[in-house]
Amino acid sequence: xxxxxxxxxxxxxxxxxxxxxxxxxxxxxxxxxxxxxxxxxxxxxxxxxxxxxxxxxxxxxxxxxxxxxxxxxxxxxxxxxxxxxxxxxxxxxxxxxxxxxxxxxxxxxxxxxxxxxxxxxxxxxxxxxxxxxxxxxxxxxxxxxxxxxxxxxxxxxxxxxxxxxxxxxxxxxxxxxxxxxxxxxxxxxxxxxxxxxxxxxxxxxxxxxxxxxxxxxxxxxxxxxxxxxxxxxxxxxxxxxxxxxxxxxxxxxxxxxxxxxxxxxxxxxxxxxxxxxxxxxxxxx
Amino acid sequence: xxxxxxxxxxxxxxxxxxxxxxxxxxxxxxxxxxxxxxxxxxxxxxxxxxxxxxxxxxxxxxxxxxxxxxxxxxxxxxxxxxxxxxxxxxxxxxxxxxxxxxxxxxxxxxxxxxxxxxxxxxxxxxxxxxxxxxxxxxxxxxxxxxxxxxxxxxxxxxxxxxxxxxxxxxxxxxxxxxxxxxxxxxxxxxxxxxxxxxxxxxxxxxxxxxxxxxxxxxxxxxxxxxxxxxxxxxxxxxxxxxxxxxxxxxxxxxxxxxxxxxxxxxxxxxxxxxxxxxxxxxxxxxxxxxxxxxxxxxxxxxxxxxxxxxxxxxxxxxxxx
Numbered sequence: 001x002x003x004x005x006x007x008x009x010x011x012x013x014x015x016x017x018x019x020x021x022x023x024x025x026x027x028x029x030x031x032x033x034x035x036x037x038x039x040x041x042x043x044x045x046x047x048x049x050x051x052x053x054x055x056x057x058x059x060x061x062x063x064x065x066x067x068x069x070x071x072x073x074x075x076x077x078x079x080x081x082x083x084x085x086x087x088x089x090x091x092x093x094x095x096x097x098x099x100x101x102x103x104x105x106x107x108x109x110x111x112x113x114x115x116x117x118x119x120x121x122x123x124x125x126x127x128x129x130x131x132x133x134x135x136x137x138x139x140x141x142x143x144x145x146x147x148x149x150x151x152x153x154x155x156x157x158x159x160x161x162x163x164x165x166x167x168x169x170x171x172x173x174x175x176x177x178x179x180x181x182x183x184x185x186x187x188x189x190x191x192x193x194x195x196x197x198x199x200x201x202x203x204x205x206x207x208x209x210x211x212x213x214x215x216x217x218x219x220x221x222x223x224x225x226x227x228x229x230x231x232x233x234x235x236x237x238x239x240x241x242x243x244x245x246x247x248x249x250x251x252x253x254x255x256x257x258x259x260x261x262x263x264x265x266x267x268x269x270x271x272x273x274x275x276x277x278x279x280x281x282x283x284x285x
Numbered sequence: 286x287x288x289x290x291x292x293x294x295x296x297x298x299x300x301x302x303x304x305x306x307x308x309x310x311x312x313x314x315x316x317x318x319x320x321x322x323x324x325x326x327x328x329x330x331x332x333x334x335x336x337x338x339x340x341x342x343x344x345x346x347x348x349x350x351x352x353x354x355x356x357x358x359x360x361x362x363x364x365x366x367x368x369x370x371x372x373x374x375x376x377x378x379x380x381x382x383x384x385x386x387x388x389x390x391x392x393x394x395x396x397x398x399x400x401x402x403x404x405x406x407x408x409x410x411x412x413x414x415x416x417x418x419x420x421x422x423x424x425x426x427x428x429x430x431x432x433x434x435x436x437x438x439x440x441x442x443x444x445x446x447x448x449x450x451x452x453x454x455x456x457x458x459x460x461x462x463x464x465x466x467x468x469x470x471x472x473x474x475x476x477x478x479x480x481x482x483x484x485x486x487x488x489x490x491x492x493x494x495x496x497x498x499x500x501x502x503x504x505x506x507x508x509x510x511x512x513x514x515x516x517x518x519x520x521x522x523x524x525x526x527x528x529x530x531x532x533x534x535x536x537x538x539x540x541x542x543x544x545x546x547x548x549x550x551x552x553x554x555x556x557x558x559x560x561x562x563x564x565x566x567x568x569x570x571x572x573x574x575x576x577x578x579x580x581x582x583x584x585x586x587x588x589x590x591x592x593x594x595x596x597x598x599x600x601x602x603x604x605x606x
Binding site (some may be wrong): 057122125130 | 326343349350352353354369370371372374375376377378379381382385386390398399401402403404449468
């Protein structure tokens with residue numbers, strides 16, 4: 001094909017292509033095994049990307065990391081417990097009680113990567129931010145509820161071992177519960193603590209992804225609120241002990257504290273949802 | 286009749302999504318990456334989105350694909366605002382260089398992700414492309430070379446068969462043989478599965494022959510849009526004695542001028558009618574075509590005074606400025 005001024009329009013740079021889309025002179029390559037050239041086959045109707053697919057992928061990509069963390073925690077504290085039993089003359093303290101600190105910080109870290117690591121991939125695969133945010137919220141709830149269940153189960157399993165050996169299972173940290181057998185309170189404490197921290201992590205990570213280093217760092221102050229609210233409302237562990245001692249703070253009654261915690265986490269989720277819905281994907285460098 | 290039109294007339298296959306913008310502006314702080322852009326891209330064609338580095342191509346592609354929302358104005362893909370419109374978003378595939386995939390996951394996992402999310406995904410074709418590009422299935426994305434990563438992105442884009450597929454400089458990291466595979470695959474696959482394809486690039490020489498429509502932007506504003514063949518006829522190089530050339534091009538839109546001794550070569554934007562062609566021949570001037578790439582270079586040259594306002598740079602068809 002030539003244009004009105006007589007210069008060729010087919011094939012460039014010596015590639016010898018005989019095709020150009022505006023003409024009919026299309027010559028596929030020699031490979032006769034090429035699939036997919038089934039012209040005229042009706043195509044499926046457009047559909048949304050199913051939410052279940054989004055959730056499944058979130059579970060696959062972050063579930064492995066979270067699962068590995070719990071395996072490490074369980075194995076590590078089982079070994080610590082074994083060493084404690086082997087070397088100590090008087091076993092009387094709950095070893096699992098020492099495992100109560102790291103989950104909330106680990107899940108805070110997991111929250112920070114939710115937007116930066118997964119939002120671009122999902123949006124690039126045709127998923128809306130709304131669907132991502134909804135499914136990530138479900139994932140956060142699943143992970144934090146699981147944390148509460150695992151912590152309660154840990155105490156129960158340790159209780160069986162201690163009972164069989166005739167050891168007391170004394171708790172050293174301040175909690176909502178007084179004994180390792182109060183599974184509902186154990187679940188409540190850790191589900192809420194991890195929820196507040198993971199939501200805070202997600203909010204912090206979204207702030208950094210959206211605004212970059214300086215404004216993202218400034219945004220950390222309000223982003224910490226869900227975790228701070230839950231910590232103040234429940235007032236457990238070393239943080240609660242510190243606040244109560246230094247500020248002469250009295251935590252609210254349990255039921256009210258749970259309500260405040262849930263409201264704090266919900267407000268954090270709403271804020272995250274709102275931010276994610278309007279966050280542009282970063283340019284690739 | 287172009288192949289794209291023929292395909293659009295078929296009712297048993299999908300033919301791609303149209304793209305329209307109205308007064309589209311995208312700002313990054315005080316900088317307007319896209320500035321009051323109004324364009325319309327027909328469905329079922331291969332469009333070339335051309336512009337220099339930093340001209341706004343990637344921002345425009347990102348806006349088409351709902352990677353970011355406009356600051357003002359509107360975008361319509363298939364008649365819908367693609368931003369947070371689930372049905373539309375699932376039909377758009379924007380491949381940036383290297384693709385948006387998990388660095389920690391293998392090529393196999395990247396294919397599985399696309400398979401599960403892309404409604405028109407062709408698994409056989411994806412595997413075929415993986416073989417053609419010789420991509421290692423078990424290797425993590427972060428360990429792929431730049432070229433392999435680009436090839437993976439191109440594979441995901443082609444096999445997605447998305448009604449609006451956009452390649453944003455997707456193949457820059459690939460070596461020449463791999464780029465040739467991309468060009469070889471793009472056209473037959475487009476013919477077999479007509480859809481709207483936008484190829485954004487500043488390297489025009491290799492891909493110019495693929496385009497049916499061309500859109501040139503510079504500094505976020507439209508410089509020229511039109512049928513690729515038509516654009517190829519809009520540039521004329523006039524060569525001859527300096528004084529004669531100067532007289533001949535007087536009143537025409539001169540995009541560039543080079544002098545070598547007593548000889549001048551002037552690139553003129555616009556078509557010359559037969560009378561002007563006869564005048565040139567009579568004056569001893571030679572007329573030659575200007576390739577798409579050369580035309581692009583001239584149209585987006587920072588030395589061109591018209592580029593001070595790209596949207597107003599060119600008269601419709603070679604008239605005097």
